[in-house]
Amino acid sequence: xxxxxxxxxxxxxxxxxxxxxxxxxxxxxxxxxxxxxxxxxxxxxxxxxxxxxxxxxxxxxxxxxxxxxxxxxxxxxxxxxxxxxxxxxxxxxxxxxxxxxxxxxxxxxxxxxxxxxxxxxxxxxxxxxxxxxxxxxxxxxxxxxxxxxxxxxxxxxxxxxxxxxxxxxxxxxxxxxxxxxxxxxxxxxxxxxxxxxxxxxxxxxxxxxxx
Numbered sequence: 001x002x003x004x005x006x007x008x009x010x011x012x013x014x015x016x017x018x019x020x021x022x023x024x025x026x027x028x029x030x031x032x033x034x035x036x037x038x039x040x041x042x043x044x045x046x047x048x049x050x051x052x053x054x055x056x057x058x059x060x061x062x063x064x065x066x067x068x069x070x071x072x073x074x075x076x077x078x079x080x081x082x083x084x085x086x087x088x089x090x091x092x093x094x095x096x097x098x099x100x101x102x103x104x105x106x107x108x109x110x111x112x113x114x115x116x117x118x119x120x121x122x123x124x125x126x127x128x129x130x131x132x133x134x135x136x137x138x139x140x141x142x143x144x145x146x147x148x149x150x151x152x153x154x155x156x157x158x159x160x161x162x163x164x165x166x167x168x169x170x171x172x173x174x175x176x177x178x179x180x181x182x183x184x185x186x187x188x189x190x191x192x193x194x195x196x197x198x199x200x201x202x203x204x205x206x207x208x209x210x211x
Contacts, residue, residue, distance in 0.1 A: 031144060039152045065133035069175060073098060073107045083111060085201050086171050087125050105149055106131040126170035136180035139189055146172060146198055173199045
């Protein structure tokens, strides 16, 4: 079944499984099932068009504001300051790589931090970062999006694929410019993300002094 057919009619019948014969829009409402389904290699291999459509339905289209924030990570000074917030090692940082849109994650950095008496780096850290220009009472959707990435990348890493080793033990973070929520306070939102293993970093805190 071609992508055009699915894109033209989101009510087209789902071709297999417990939702066989039901509209795709019904399937998308079962978040746990969608998370499991999109982590399966066989689904991506056998139904590539359908897999792409479901992934695109899950993730928002990027905006110029998003791209502007993402491009900040091209600057080594910005990356260094960001990692100070995540890893608490302001000195002796050496960057092995910075990747963009790596397996769907906005920014992925791999760096070594801190030296011992012999000049050897004590810790190697991977940081996976989602970038959001603004976020409000839709924050649970962002948290679920990051959770889907974690599940998918953990699944692939456990299959011992070298392409996913950077995510082994990675620290997850959200770079946020504006908080607009009213249902919970900013402090409550930050704590919710922290308890879910995601550090929220505000752009204003990084830009408060020159690099």
